[in-house]
Amino acid sequence: MKYEVIVVGAGPGGAFAARQLAKKGVKVLLIEKQTIPRKKPCAGWVTPEVFDLLGWDPKKLNILLEETRGGILWIKGEPLHTDYQRPIAYGILRNEFDTKIVEEARSAGADLIDGTKVTDIDIGSDRAMVITSGGKTFEGQIIIGAGGTYCPVAKGSGLRKSWARDELCVTFSSETRIGKEKAAQLTKHRGYPEFFFMPWEMGYGWYFLKQDYLSIGLGVRCNLLSRDKNLRFLLNNFLNQLRELGRLDDSVTLSPFRGYNYGTYFGPTGMTYGNRVLLVGDAGGFSLNSSGEGIRPALVTGGFAAEIVLDALHRGRFDEHTLSPYEEKWYPALRRYYRRGSFLIYQLRHTTITEVFHNFIMKEDDLRRLLFFDPFYNVVPPKKTYLGILSRIPKLTRYAFKTMAVESISLSDLWRPNYP
Numbered sequence: 564m565k566y567e568v569i570v571v572g573a574g575p576g577g578a579f580a581a582r583q584l585a586k587k588g589v590k591v592l593l594i595e596k597q598t599i600p601r602k603k604p605c606a607g608w609v610t611p612e613v614f615d616l617l618g619w620d621p622k623k624l625n626i627l628l629e630e631t632r633g634g635i636l637w638i639k640g641e642p643l644h645t646d647y648q649r650p651i652a653y654g655i656l657r658n659e660f661d662t663k664i665v666e667e668a669r670s671a672g673a674d675l676i677d678g679t680k681v682t683d684i685d686i687g688s689d690r691a692m693v694i695t696s697g698g699k700t701f702e703g704q705i706i707i708g709a710g711g712t713y714c715p716v717a718k719g720s721g722l723r724k725s726w727a728r729d730e731l732c733v734t735f736s737s738e739t740r741i742g743k744e745k746a747a748q749l750t751k752h753r754g755y756p757e758f759f760f761m762p763w764e765m766g767y768g769w770y771f772l773k774q775d776y777l778s779i780g781l782g783v784r785c786n787l788l789s790r791d792k793n794l795r796f797l798l799n800n801f802l803n804q805l806r807e808l809g810r811l812d813d814s815v816t817l818s819p820f821r822g823y824n825y826g827t828y829f830g831p832t833g834m835t836y837g838n839r840v841l842l843v844g845d846a847g848g849f850s851l852n853s854s855g856e857g858i859r860p861a862l863v864t865g866g867f868a869a870e871i872v873l874d875a876l877h878r879g880r881f882d883e884h885t886l887s888p889y890e891e892k893w894y895p896a897l898r899r900y901y902r903r904g905s906f907l908i909y910q911l912r913h914t915t916i917t918e919v920f921h922n923f924i925m926k927e928d929d930l931r932r933l934l935f936f937d938p939f940y941n942v943v944p945p946k947k948t949y950l951g952i953l954s955r956i957p958k959l960t961r962y963a964f965k966t967m968a969v970e971s972i973s974l975s976d977l978w979r980p981n982y983p
């Protein structure tokens with residue numbers, strides 16, 4: 564069957580691109596390998612801009628929404644509480660949230676074929692084709708690859724054949740409905756997700772209640788794992804810690820943990836467009852490195868891809884050159900967030916800074932906001948973070964010397980990364 568645009572993958576990136584195109588009258592097909600509502604391993608929090616992008620009013624939505632007003636950062640066994648006293652993020656259930664975007668795409672006129680896996684693509688001079696596992700083929704002018712980390716469009720077009728280990732965040736997560744009473748019994752911190760900081764693994768564990776759903780998981784950098792210190796080992800340690808804190812007990816049977824990898828540590832490292840192909844969301848490596856937030860970048864890039872495709876359809880040209888403005892759109896919108904994330908997380912490779920971070924910085928609410936929660940939830944733009952750091956340099960330097968005096972570490976550690 565012939566379409567103008569074929570979108571592979573009905574996650575937020577693909578469904579949003581399909582919705583935007585269908586709204587403009589484009590004949591678009593959305594293909595998804597799972598059946599909708601699909602399952603997606605996720606902590607399930609989104610920032611307010613996500614609702615702006617989707618044009619949704621959080622107050623009028625009939626899906627689960629848990630207001631997040633701050634968070635608790637656990638450092639060396641100590642809970643450090645930050646309260647913004649206003650919603651800075653929302654907890655959602657991915658099956659509800661993502662399905663709503665797919666439904667909007669369908670209502671706008673997009674065709675959906677779910678339960679169908681795309682195995683390959685074939686780019687010709689006058690058309691683009693997707694081939695499914697049942698041997699069926701679909702033809703269009705252009706393909707949007709939104710199939711997540713191992714997107715068949717990224718692979719088939721040669722834009723991304725594989726991921727380097729240091730690009731990948733490996734995760735385990737579980738979401739369990741535990742009931743209101745149990746939820747109230749386990750934690751008094753509704754609206755304040757708890758983060759268990761793992762600087763040496765460049766990741767964190769989370770404990771997050773969304774009404775009576777409990778989300779638990781952890782994500783760490785793939786190349787920092789070893790045979791002994793593997794993800795299962797880290798997960799078991801984390802669960803034991805939660806049990807010791809009373810956040811879990813024997814009466815709670817958690818849903819099985821599911822693993823998933825995605826590229827979060829650098830932002831896109833390869834081309835995100837080619838002849839008759841554009842990559843959005845995790846397929847292009849667009850998740851943010853300061854937190855692992857991927858829903859917003861998937862929507863941002865899905866929206867940009869739709870704009871570029873509309874223009875290409877108008878011009879009747881789909882070559883790499885015609886699609887190159889895609890990068891000119893996402894780069895200024897997202898690049899500064901990747902830069903801020905890299906700047907912050909790479910400081911933690913050094914003993915001195917990590918110790919200063921543990922001993923002083925994170926203990927001060929003002930600095931904890933500046934260096935952890937603001938970038939994590941994107942409460943302020945990157946420029947404000949840098950200005951905030953500059954204005955606090957005297958304080959940070961004083962703390963560095965205090966730490967060195969106590970921990971017998973030296974400034975030279977700054978040039979010696981200390982993680983395994």
Ligand SMILES: Cc1cc2nc3c(=O)[nH]c(=O)nc-3n(C[C@H](O)[C@H](O)[C@H](O)COP(=O)(O)OP(=O)(O)OC[C@H]3O[C@@H](n4cnc5c(N)ncnc54)[C@H](O)[C@@H]3O)c2cc1C
Nearest residue numbers: 572574575576596605606607608681710711844845857858
């Ligand atoms: C454990 C975990 C926790 C996370 N927590 C958060 C969070 O709290 N907040 C946040 O913003 N982000 C979070 N993220 C990141 C976020 O989930 C992703 O960045 C986001 O879903 C990316 O959207 P996407 O549309 O690009 O891809 P996806 O949501 O991954 O969707 C891709 C779709 O493509 C389909 N697909 C794949 N291959 C094929 C194929 N061959 N044929 C057809 N269809 C195919 C898949 O089935 C899938 O439905 C988390 C990620 C993980 C792993």
